[in-house]
Amino acid sequence: MKSKNKITQNNGAQTQQLLNTCQLFPSYTYELEVNPIKVKQLHKPNSINYIGTDAIRHIKDKNGNRLTGKGIKVGIIDTGIDYNHVDLRKAYVKGFDFIDQDQDPMETKGLGPLSTFHGTHVAGVIAANGKMTGIAPDAEIYVYRALGPGGIGTTETIITAIEQAMKDNVDILNLSLGVSINGPDLPTSLALDKAVESGIVAVTSNGNAGPEIWTVGSPGTSERAISVGASTPELEIPYLQYDRQLFRLKPIVGSAPWNLTRSYDIIDGKHGKKEDLANLSVDGKIVLMKRGDITFTEKVMNAKNQGARAVLIFNNEDIEITAQLETEIDIPAAILTKAEGERLLRLIKDKQTLAKIIQKKEEDLLADFSSRGPVTYTWDIKPDLLAPGVAIESTVPGGYLALQGTSMSAPHVAGAAALLKQANPDFSPAQIKALLMNTSILLQDEDSQTYKPFEQGAGRIDLVRAFHSNSIIQPASLKYGKISGSKFEEKTKLITVENISDEPVHYTFSTPPRSDAINWDLPMPFTLGPKQKTKIKIGLEVKDEHKQNQIFNGYLTMHANSQTIQIPYLYVVNEPNYPRIMAFSLETTKQTDVVKYEVYLPGGADEFGIALFEADTFQFVEFLDVVKNMKRGLVTKKAKLKRKIHSGVYIAVAFAKKEGKEDYVEQVVEINQPQ
Structure with a gap:
């Protein structure tokens, strides 16, 4: 969370009204989390039809037109769009760039790693009409570039874009973006509620901070918008079979496919450093490594240079991770969890046998990364529903790419809403939201246990059931x-x-x-x-x-x-076990003895404080602030250093206590004092 000065741009009366509604909160930094997988040749994206799109094309609207989104205006607030893409030229109508303040919402290009493609990918899922066919290929696309280089944007640009979408009278609005703060009163959540009240069907991603509970972020916390989590379409997942035991592999982005047809030896490659592999017989074998010491790219490249057939890297922490290589390497590589990696390591030491790769079909599983609810304070159920969000192929500048994230799930629902709106022009946003939820399919995990409402909402979207309800x-x-x-x-x-x-x-x-x-x-x-x-x-x-x-x-x-x-x-x-503190930032001011901080407290705090520690020794320095009965929501305050300290790097630890539970967040801060 980053704070900025008060809003200075004149965004018009309606924007000011929205900002007043949002209590003129400082700006958050919005970022996009997606994982790219290179697609050399476009396949027919299975996620588009997995939700039933082809099966309802024969249905006609009241004017006798097939359901293609004809006459429906879909707004996309994102990184812009490559409106010259052959599959999107027909759909693009107009747009505005709130980053550069002009009418050219082109994706960021020519800035290397800061170049973007996210908005173009979202647009393709909704309305591609060429080599690829989106869910609503005849919809009219209105594009609002509110995220600039690197996919970064602020509250002001996003709310201004929402205002413009309202002025343009769009029917559907897609926001595949967010911050990881679970609060119903965040500015974009409140602004989306206003957009829905004006007659717009607003669709937003639920976030990519799963699988933990309470990880839904704004604007996914909007009460009236449709918040979308991620499920899997039909996929082939590689598993490693060793001594009759199966290990699910998570391929590393940038490595080769796991198309291994023979059986292979597995060897322990330690951390995958050159010295770890120097005296091993690596050629033609699968190398098992532990995460740490060097990068994933170095590990895989070191193994390749020694003739390895494939690489497995197991995590050194009990958390879910997704890995990406810095450059493409033409051998397969995958991630294992800490527990599975340690189990496999014991097996290869205890019993020498050969491993083989098998492919298993999986579908309709909740994606690990998909954020879970519920919403703090209001205890709302989020996500509202699920849509495919794993290995989603779509348009990007210059071609096509497969991505995963709830950013990819949301446009499936936006496209579906466009078809419903075409068939039922008098339906309100609340009716369309309810109809999609009423007809969703409840999903179960691999143990046949139904996912909880705060994990999947009403279930995975199904257009056939929606149109025949x-x-x-x-x-x-x-x-x-x-x-x-x-x-x-x-x-x-x-x-x-x-x-x-x-x-x-x-x-x-x-x-x-x-x-x-x-x-x-x-x-x-x-x-x-x-x-x-x-x-x-x-x-x-x-x-x-x-x-x-x-x-x-x-x-x-x-x-x-x-x-x-x-x-x-x-x-x-009472007070369930949500995190008592969701976000914290601290910065110095022009006054050398004063700091400014922002903190988000979902339910307020019986006691809140900030403790300052030496960075190298973690020796306690002083309490910057201690407050009893702190209000809920975003708090912005200044605190004064109580004594003179030397210049240097410190660790500020913010803590919040509520109903017997205490949580804390820490931040490194540099404090410079005059000589």
Whole structure:
């Protein structure tokens, strides 16, 4: 999180109104997280049709046109677009560059590693019309370049772009961007809510900070927008088989495909340094290495130079990582988790046998990187739904590329929303959001366990089910908020049931499994005639003595004739274990004894403080600030050094305590004092 001075650009009255709504928060730095995989020849992207696009093309809109997005205006707030790309020329209508302040939203080009391609990739998924066909190939694309070189942008540029999209009366708006701060009151989240209120279907990525809980970031925390997590389309995944045990491989970007058909020896290559491999017989073998000491590129290149057939690198930490080589190397290389790497290392030492590579088909799994919810403070369920976001081929300047990230998932939903809007021009953003959620497919993990609502929302999008649905249920998810857990409580939610078909629909609820924690008060069966709608109550009776500081969630099953609709629900008990501090930055000022800091506290703090330590010895210096009962949200303050300290590098540790839980974030800061 980086702070800037107050906004000085005159963005017009509507922007100022949005910024006032957002409390004139300082600017955050927005960044994009995607992992590129080179595509030498475009295949037919399977993710486009995996959600059912081809299967509904025969459906006609009210003017007799096939469903291609014709007449629908889709805004894209991103890094710009290569509007000269042969697959995007037809779709591009107009745009604006809020980085260079002109009407040319071209991607950043000619700046080496700072050149961009992200917006062009997003646009291709939505509306490519050439060698590649997007979900809505006849949609009209309006492009707003709000992220500049390196894919970096600020709150001001993004909110200004949202304002322009509202002025242009776009029907759909895609934002595949975000910050890793889980708060409903962040500026872009509030601005997106305003855009939806104006009639725009806003779609945003949920974030790439998974698999941990509470990792959804703004604007994915927007209440009214459709926040999209990432699932896998049908993929072939390489596995290493050794002594009848299987190890899932995560290929390193820039290495060769794992098309190995023979059996191979595996040897321990230590850390993959030249001296580690010097006295080993490496030629024609798979080399197992531990992460650390040198770069991934050096490890793989050292093994290649010794004649290795492939490289496996296992992590030295219990976290998920994705690796990319600095240059392409023509042998396969992949990442293993710490646990699996250590297990394989023990096996090759205990039992000498040959390894082989097998390919397994996988589909409809939640991507590890996909951010999870729920949203802090409001306890909203995010993501709202999932869409394919792994190995997604699409357009980039000069060709095509496969990328992964929730940035790739969001445009699948934006394209789907464009088709729904074409077929149903009178549908509101809330109806389109609910319809997509009502008809999504609940996914299960490899152990056949259904993912939780705060992991997958209502499930993976399915256009066939959406276009053949007889009903819309809204809201499509139920958030019951916070309870004390120590006494009997009743919660009630009103939902609207709408029959959108031309036939009567009979509605029933399945009886939820018995629970020691809750009782449900569900409506009796009822019938609605064609185009009728009604409101019904969904009651929740919370029993005594809940487990404290927990998240309770699941799905209610509703039947609309033969159609099944899964409705996610969630509530929390007291203060669940969300991070008590989400972001922290500290910087010096012109006054040598004064520092300025920003911190985001999702639920406020019983006690907040900043401790200063020597960087080399970690010896305590002083408390820069200590505050009792700190308010929630973004806090910007100045703090004064209480005594004179020498110039140098220090570590500032910000901590927040709330309801017995304490978290901290640290930052290195350089303090210069006059001689």
